[in-house]
Amino acid sequence: MIGVIDYGAGNLHSVRKSLDRLGLRSRLVSSPCELAGVRGVVLPGVGHFGAAAGELERRGLTAALKEWLAADRPFLGICLGMQLLFEDSEESDGRAPGLGAFRGNVVRLQGPRRLHMGWSFVRSGALREGAGARGPDDWDFSGYYYFVHGYVAVPAEPGVVAAVAEYRRSFAAVVRRGNVLGVQFHPEKSGALGLRLLERWGKP
Amino acid sequence: MSAARVIPCLDIDAGRVVKGVRFRNLRDAGDPVERARAYALGGADELVFLDVGATVRSRKILIEVVERVSAEVFIPLTVGGGIQTVGDFREILRAGADKVSMATAAVLNPGLIADAAAAFGSQCVVLSVDALRAGASWEVMTHGGRRPAGLSAVDWACRAAALGAGEILLNSIDRDGTGRGYDLELIRAVSEAVDVPVIASGGAGGPDQMAEAVLVGRADAVLAASILHDGLWTISDIKARLRAGGVEVR
Numbered sequence: 307m308i309g310v311i312d313y314g315a316g317n318l319h320s321v322r323k324s325l326d327r328l329g330l331r332s333r334l335v336s337s338p339c340e341l342a343g344v345r346g347v348v349l350p351g352v353g354h355f356g357a358a359a360g361e362l363e364r365r366g367l368t369a370a371l372k373e374w375l376a377a378d379r380p381f382l383g384i385c386l387g388m389q390l391l392f393e394d395s396e397e398s399d400g401r402a403p404g405l406g407a408f409r410g411n412v413v414r415l416q417g418p419r420r421l422h423m424g425w426s427f428v429r430s431g432a433l434r435e436g437a438g439a440r441g442p443d444d445w446d447f448s449g450y451y452y453f454v455h456g457y458v459a460v461p462a463e464p465g466v467v468a469a470v471a472e473y474r475r476s477f478a479a480v481v482r483r484g485n486v487l488g489v490q491f492h493p494e495k496s497g498a499l500g501l502r503l504l505e506r507w508g509k510p
Numbered sequence: 511m512s513a514a515r516v517i518p519c520l521d522i523d524a525g526r527v528v529k530g531v532r533f534r535n536l537r538d539a540g541d542p543v544e545r546a547r548a549y550a551l552g553g554a555d556e557l558v559f560l561d562v563g564a565t566v567r568s569r570k571i572l573i574e575v576v577e578r579v580s581a582e583v584f585i586p587l588t589v590g591g592g593i594q595t596v597g598d599f600r601e602i603l604r605a606g607a608d609k610v611s612m613a614t615a616a617v618l619n620p621g622l623i624a625d626a627a628a629a630f631g632s633q634c635v636v637l638s639v640d641a642l643r644a645g646a647s648w649e650v651m652t653h654g655g656r657r658p659a660g661l662s663a664v665d666w667a668c669r670a671a672a673l674g675a676g677e678i679l680l681n682s683i684d685r686d687g688t689g690r691g692y693d694l695e696l697i698r699a700v701s702e703a704v705d706v707p708v709i710a711s712g713g714a715g716g717p718d719q720m721a722e723a724v725l726v727g728r729a730d731a732v733l734a735a736s737i738l739h740d741g742l743w744t745i746s747d748i749k750a751r752l753r754a755g756g757v758e759v760r
Contacts, residue, residue, distance in 0.1 A: 319580075319604065319606060320608065323581050323584075323606065324584055326581070327582065327584070352630075353631055354631070419705055419706055419707055420671075420676075420705045420706055421676055421707070422512065423512070423633065423676065423677065423706075423707050424512030424515055424555075424730060424731070425513045425515065425760045426511070426512050426513065427513070450513060452555075452585070454586075454633045455633075472511065473511065474511075494584060495584060495585055495586050495608065497584055497585050498584075500584060501584055
């Protein structure tokens, strides 16, 4: 069973529909006790960093998810869900901390448009030569994925960056450590390639 | 940067895809779910559904179409037609849409743009601008292209983006369904004036015109209906030609 975290915002349904399509059973999780029997957690993302962090806290999920992450249990953060894995964000002026699984913060994306919206090429590898995350298996993330975001995570540890994309400059598109994966794009909206990523992450 | 998006537009009336010329003379163009599935398989980057009936009954049908499509097509879906309230937004997003587009309602009540952006985020608020050439400028039309709004298309797009619209769907009424090519001046004027993505719409006749819309008009995405519904071009052929013309596509 995969738990899709419900924090009152975000489009949870498209994530669940894509898991359904892959034959992966899921349920919504809006309180810590609903994590019982769940083997992997998806934190989907759409919305405001501060509002989401506040809502996780209000539902008692912040502590439960921190514990989950500390135990290196399977976790997938999507878009805002990836950003919430970091320490804090400019979007909330540092007033609402994230889950802190990765060191670093989230900053406004500087580019030709206010939002980076569209399909961009993701390349497996590090932001800087020789600093890439190496998983136990050689997971290749390369290909086009669909992005919608106005903020981007800046990892303090270059080794966690597993794939990068460009929007005026390179940014971390995938971060990974052990079983914890964060993707800035929307795999549930990235066609066949996105489904393949979800399947690879979610299949036992 | 992002790849230029190629977006089939499915106008829905009474559960069927329809297509007209200059917003009139609608004819049948197939089953929406079948069409959506085929376009997605063919490499469409996104799908737009517009409820041209915009009645209570047609909304119900539209919702069913969106529910069915979103259960099997995993690319972004934009849905519009007859949106009046934040509640309409919620209903359509819940059915599986990623973005909601509005046209007339936003002109009549610009606060709806800000309200929807505050409630759901500006990434899912699409302003659809139906523009009719008026001398050296373009006038915004409402009610399916029938009534002048008394607004300049460029000014209105800017104002809407400032209010929280995350994307502009820019339709040239003059070119709609004609296959004569996009109105490049209109697209460029809006694209340079706003800080959100612009989807060029109205007049797609083939990939060379789509390439112009991106390279000359600076559109982020190109919308097409007739040439796809009529089978004049497939999406993969369009993309091959765009790529050869120096446009990045997925």
